[in-house]
Amino acid sequence: DGFSTWTSCKDVKALIRDRLQLAGVSKVKKLPKQSWAFVYFHSKREREAGEQTLRATKFKGALLTVAQATPLDPERFVKRRKLSGGGATSGEAAASSNGGGGSEGGDGSGSAPFAPLRSVSEVVSPLYLVDYEKQLRHKRRHILKALAVLPREMARAAKGVTREQQSAFKMPWTDAAWLREHEGAPCSVASVLPSPLLSRYRNKCEFTIGRDADGGVCIGFNLGKGKEGMHVVASPQPVPTVSDEMKLAVARAQAFVAASKLAPFHRDSASGFWRLLLVRQSFNNVDGSPPSLLLCVVVQVAEEGLPRTRVELDGLAAAFSSSPLELPVSLRLCAAFCNGRGETIIDGSSCGSLVSLIGEPLIYERLNELTFRISPAAFFQVNTRAAEGLTKLLASLCAVSSETVLLDVCCGGGTIGLTLASAVKRVVGIEVCAAAVEDARVNASLNGISNASFIADKAEFALRSVLSSLTASEKEALVAIVDPPRAGLHADVLKALRGCLPLRRLIYVSCHAPAFAQNAVALCRPSSKTFPGPPFVPRLAHPVDLFPHTEHVELVVLLERDEAMPAAAVEA
Structure with a gap:
């Protein structure tokens, strides 16, 4: 003050x-x-x-004067409902807590009403009541709409150059007649490759530990804020995309947390202990053994509270060890400690370590006859069966041969590159995350793959060293696959790919089509000092449904150099 x-x-x-x-x-x-x-x-x-x-x-x-503020009671919303005699069912509480059925809040305060919360199935799987063929058509229209932005973005980029240079931006695939012929997109868009599994397909889920609409402890999906401003969590039991094994594990964990003396984490007050339950599952066990489940519980704890915390976590492990789940699984359980900054802490120091409670904190999954080690934080496509179709599609678009050198940019744990390694001469994976590169190297060793190497570095730097190590014949056979995060590639990576002149064929895998459309401007615009070499041209777009019953769809785009374009058409 x-x-x-x-x-x-x-x-x-x-x-x-x-x-x-x-x-x-x-x-x-x-x-x-x-x-x-x-x-x-x-x-x-x-x-x-x-x-x-x-x-x-x-x-x-x-x-200035200083005083410590009295923290708000994280249970105040629960207590308020109990004092008002709230005995409604979960669904009724969700409606009333969002001002349903009146122009004012349900407590008569006259505050602005909240929209009624949707059901958990509507939040997590909004298309679950839509016929699957209609879902696929809907997702293809979404891709067409996203790709239609690219010609408009090219026209916008053309405004930044002189009038004489603008003619270079008039490419065949931006012509109005071409766009009409291709449904507004810069290239042909194939039908959506469907998922072999439509339900219970997710091999990874992150479940929030919080409270439901009645104020009870719940492990599930966050529905948003209720009328009192409390984050409402709903059970995953009705959600069609979550496996039965995961649902049983969540129910077992929820029963233990509900009986625990330590409260779930409360976002607004940043207090509480139990934060998150991450579950990963294997689907393709080669010997027909039960699926593996890897549970990682994330808890928030002060550094001085670590010894007391271990007692609570040992109790959770005992809850899973005392009796098997109703369905056969090979279960592993680990924990990660989190401080107030969202960082994991072990023994008082910030790091990425895990505490094993039951078994090793790893599972193994089969994909296209290969075995992959998966840790809690490792990237792996959430739909294993559909990912098999994705990798086969990539192999066909790459047009690989025994002479091909494949660059796997943003390779993660090496899934794409390793599945194609047997068909090419060399695979070079590039990934900025060192832990992911270590996973990729382990996966290569697991499968006896000796023609794959992995570099832990930024792509713009790694590409230079890779090019310098290739022979002239290897440069002629260079192909790249990029599979960036949802936000797309960094501008420096785009420039590096564009400036990699031996690279003539590029396959871009995107989980967010609008991000690809933005990135494609740098790849496809006319040659300049900033963007050297002939531009890439989008040849074919192929949607892949990795996420049935949701709005999301994977996009694979084949781009090739336009060798007919002049080498330096634009100054900027």
């Missing part, structure tokens, strides 16, 4: 972060026309150090 009433939140932040440089500040909040402000810290130690500094600080001539 001690600020003038006209001091802004920006002024307070400048004091806290720039002038005083207080450590561990997570948030600063000051309301208008008030003389006080809230400063949030990540830990008790950082708060106490900040208090000492602030007590000796003057701001515009006034000595």
Whole structure:
């Protein structure tokens, strides 16, 4: 306290972060026309150090005073409903907690109503009541709409060059007649490759540990905020995309957490213990053995509370060890500790380690006759059976031969490159995450693959070293597959791919078609100093349904160099 009433939140932040440089500040909040402000810290130690500094600080001539605010009770919304006699069913509570059935809030306060919460199946699998053939047609229209943005983005890019240079942007695939012939897209769009499994196909789910609409402990999916502002979690039991084995494991964990003396994590107050339950499952066990389940429970704990925490986690392990699940599974259980910053902490230090509770924190999955090691944080397509179709499609689009050198950019654990390794001369995987590269190397060893190597580096740097190591004949046979995260490729990676002149065929795998359309501008625009070499041309787009009953669809696009374009058509 001690600020003038006209001091802004920006002024307070400048004091806290720039002038005083207080450590561990997570948030600063000051309301208008008030003389006080809230400063949030990540830990008790950082708060106490900040208090000492602030007590000796003057701001515009006034000595500041400091007091610890009384935290809000994280159970206040639950208690309020109990006091009001709330005995509704879960569905009724969800409707009433969102102001359903009236123009004012259900508590008569006159506050703005919230929209009624949707069911958990509608949130997680919004298309589950739609005929599957209609889903596929709907997803193809979504892809067409996203790809139609690319010609418009090219026209926008053309406005940034001189009038004389704009003619270079008039490519055949941006012509109005071409676009009409291809349904508005810059290339032919194939029918969506369907998923072999339509239900219970997800091999990975992240379940929130929180409270349901009645205030009871629940492990499931977050439905959003109810009327009181509380995040509502719903059980995954009705969700068609979650396997029966996962549902049984979640129910077992929920029973233990509900009886625990430690509360679920509360987002608004940043308090509580149980945060998240991540579950991974294998689908293709080669010897017909039961599927493997890997459970990773994430808990929030202060560094000084680690010993007490282990007692609670051992109890969770005992709950799973005491009796098997109703369906046969090979179960593994581990834990990750999380501090207030969202970082995992083991023995007081920030790291990515895991604590094993039951078995090794790994499972193994088969994909196209290969075995892959999967850790809790490893990337693996969520639909194993559909991913097999995806890799076969990629093999056909690459047009590989025994002389091909395949660049697997953003390779993750090496899934794509290793499945194609037997058909090519060499595979070079590039991935910025060192842990993922280690997984890829282990997976190569597991399958006896000796013609695959993996580089832990940024793609723009790794491409240079790879090119320098290739022979002239290998450069002639160079093909690249890129499978970036949802946001797409970084601008520097796009420039590096464009500047990799021996690369004539590029397959772009995207889980978010609009991101591809934005990236494609750099790959397909006319040659310039910034974007050297002939531009790429989109030849074929092929949607793949990895996510039945949802709006999401994978997109695979084949791009090839337009050798007819001049080498330097545009200056900028």
